Every structure is written in structure tokens, then in C-alpha cells.
Amino acid sequence: MSNRFRNCVATIDLAAIRDNYRHACSLAPESRALAVVKANAYGHGAVAVARALQGVAPAFAVAIIEEAVELREAGITEPLLLLQGVNSAAALKAAARHDLTLMVHNEEQLNLLAATTLPRPVHVWLKIDTGMHRLGLPPARVDDVLAILRASSACENDIVVCTHLASADNLDSPYTKQQLDIFAACTSADDLPQSISNSAAILAWPASHRHWNRPGFMLYGYSPLTVDHPEGHALRPAMTLSSEVIAVREITAGDAVSYNNRWKADAPARIATIAIGYADGYPRCAPNGTPVLINGVEVPLAGTVTMDMITVDVTRAPGVKPGDHAQLWGPELPATRVAEAVATSAYELLTRVSARVHREYRD
Numbered sequence: 001m002s003n004r005f006r007n008c009v010a011t012i013d014l015a016a017i018r019d020n021y022r023h024a025c026s027l028a029p030e031s032r033a034l035a036v037v038k039a040n041a042y043g044h045g046a047v048a049v050a051r052a053l054q055g056v057a058p059a060f061a062v063a064i065i066e067e068a069v070e071l072r073e074a075g076i077t078e079p080l081l082l083l084q085g086v087n088s089a090a091a092l093k094a095a096a097r098h099d100l101t102l103m104v105h106n107e108e109q110l111n112l113l114a115a116t117t118l119p120r121p122v123h124v125w126l127k128i129d130t131g132m133h134r135l136g137l138p139p140a141r142v143d144d145v146l147a148i149l150r151a152s153s154a155c156e157n158d159i160v161v162c163t164h165l166a167s168a169d170n171l172d173s174p175y176t177k178q179q180l181d182i183f184a185a186c187t188s189a190d191d192l193p194q195s196i197s198n199s200a201a202i203l204a205w206p207a208s209h210r211h212w213n214r215p216g217f218m219l220y221g222y223s224p225l226t227v228d229h230p231e232g233h234a235l236r237p238a239m240t241l242s243s244e245v246i247a248v249r250e251i252t253a254g255d256a257v258s259y260n261n262r263w264k265a266d267a268p269a270r271i272a273t274i275a276i277g278y279a280d281g282y283p284r285c286a287p288n289g290t291p292v293l294i295n296g297v298e299v300p301l302a303g304t305v306t307m308d309m310i311t312v313d314v315t316r317a318p319g320v321k322p323g324d325h326a327q328l329w330g331p332e333l334p335a336t337r338v339a340e341a342v343a344t345s346a347y348e349l350l351t352r353v354s355a356r357v358h359r360e361y362r363d
Helices: 014-027 038-042 046-053 065-073 089-097 107-115 139-151 175-187 199-204 335-342 346-351
Strands: 009-013 060-062 080-082 100-104 123-127 160-162 239-251 269-274 291-294 297-300 310-313 325-329 358-362
Touching: 009 014, 014 046, 014 199, 014 358, 038 046, 038 065, 038 346, 046 060, 046 065, 046 358, 060 065, 065 080, 065 089, 089 100, 089 107, 100 107, 107 139, 123 139, 139 175, 269 291, 291 310, 291 335, 297 310, 325 335, 335 346
Parallel strands: 009 358, 060 080, 080 100, 100 123, 123 160
Antiparallel strands: 009 239, 239 269, 239 325, 269 310, 291 297, 291 325
């Protein structure tokens, strides 16, 4: 049966994504913004989002080659940066065939470029590890690596030098300033295009703005900053995850709801069952009290999240009946609020919405 017969839907506002992208550009008008659409555009649908940004964003970024090939096969012709690069000769040749831009972040990738004959040279971004300690070459190697890349017939000469900030979401941390200083010191000898800013840095660290910025999370309507920030107020959540009430029942004081009796009624109560569960990406670990909206009224989760359903206490929301609309997150109930209740991040909530949830696009 098609998912279209099921009212569990992620409605994606493509106009909001474009507006969020334009806001990112407005904060750094001297920069170009590469739209990050990895992880299926953070759960929003990479092909649909990239198509909506064609003619607006000059380039896109994904994490892995499969994501890039999907976009190429869907007709996305703009430059595509592969953030993890490639780790085999076969993948390198495929990247060249699909005209992908490769991140080079370790010696093995550097050696692979030198050892592989390609049908055409590839565009390269060189990643420097200034403190994230996840990917990137040491700052002391920058000059030597640039010389190797410039001498390689496999590499185009339009190299971009970049790094990734570890703590830009925390405005009180001195670590971002330290990383910026390290980056400046190891790139001062070259007049190459640079890229530093992720979403948090675009919003709050103007000193990190360079030739290319990399908005990701903010495109989908949320600020990654750990504190309220005025530049985050213009962002509009693009995804509304919704479903419907499929049952309502009266229970008596002392009755338990869902698995393991995790929620018990301390007085007579009304319980509504909603057709969404952890197989759809709703977090199984969500505790009692996690907010849900039914017909615009906030009600608390009551009981363990199951594979296909959740239960909520609608005692104080009279009139709830089967077929009523339930919003799990969206403009009226930000994913950040749900994430706070679940002790996770909105990044995880958005990217884990599963393929069995139908995506519906509005523009």
C-alpha cells in the first residue's frame, strides 16, 4: 500500500528553505553559500531541496558519494562537494565521471590522487584540522600538501582551503577563536579561497566568514546555537511532521498505558492513540510529558513509544476524536522543544524521519 493512504506525513515547506538560505547569505554578503543537503537534506529530501534551490544556491554539499550520484542522476548540475572525499580508486574515478568536488583530508586520499589516472581532473577542497580532531590534515602540512596538489594532473588548480569548527554553537567558548587563529596562521602564505563557517558560525561568528560558507542545519529552519540569538529569529522550520488520532479511550485511575506500565493514570483519564512510532523516526526514548499538538492544543505523551503508535493524555483537551490532526513537530511545535524533552538534538530528530513517512512538498 502506498504511503499516500496513510496520514503520517512530513510536509516540507520549500519556500521556507529558500528563505532560510537567503538569510544565511544576507549575514555574509561578501561570501558565497554552499547549501548542505547531506543525509537526505537533513531528512527533508535531498533531490526536492536541491531542485528548490537551483538558481538560488551556486553549489551543494553532501557527505558520501551515493548522495552525490543521486543528485546527479536527478539532474542537479551545480558543483557538488563531497565532504568525506573518497577512499578508493573506483570511487575516485566515479567522482571524476560525475564531476564532483572532493574533500582531501588525509594522506591516503592525497596518495590516491597521485596514483590514479582519471578521465578528467577533479576539483579539490583541502581540509585542515584546526581542533575538531575528526578529519583534516595537520596545519604544519598545509604548504607541502598544497604543493603536491598543484603538481598533480588529477587536481584542478582552483583549490579551496577549509576547516570545521568544533564549538561554534557555544558563544562562551574560547575554542572557536583558537581555531580561527590556527587557520589564519597556516594559510597566511597563500591567497586561496577559504571556507570555515558552518550554520552556527554564519549566525554568530562573522570573523569566520570567508569566500565560501556552508549553511546546513539553518537551511531547515533552526539555529544550532546553545543560546537565543537575534539572527536565528528569521529562520522558519521547514518540516511539519504530522499524523492523526486513530483511537480514543477512557481509562480509570490506576490504569497503565502502553508497554511496561511506564505511565499510570492517577485519576480517570482520556487517552488518544496516534499513528506514528519509532519505525517512522519518532524517538523511542521520548519520556512521558513530551509535547504533542492535537488540533493545536498541546498534550503530553503518556506511555512508551512503540513501533507504529504513541499514546497521549488528552484529558484536558476535550473533544479529541479519531481522525483529528496531530503535529509531532513543526512551526507551532519546534523540533528543538521535542529534542530538549528527549535529551537529544533536533538534528537527530529531523534526519531520522524514516522513508515510510510520506514527504509532501509545498512551495
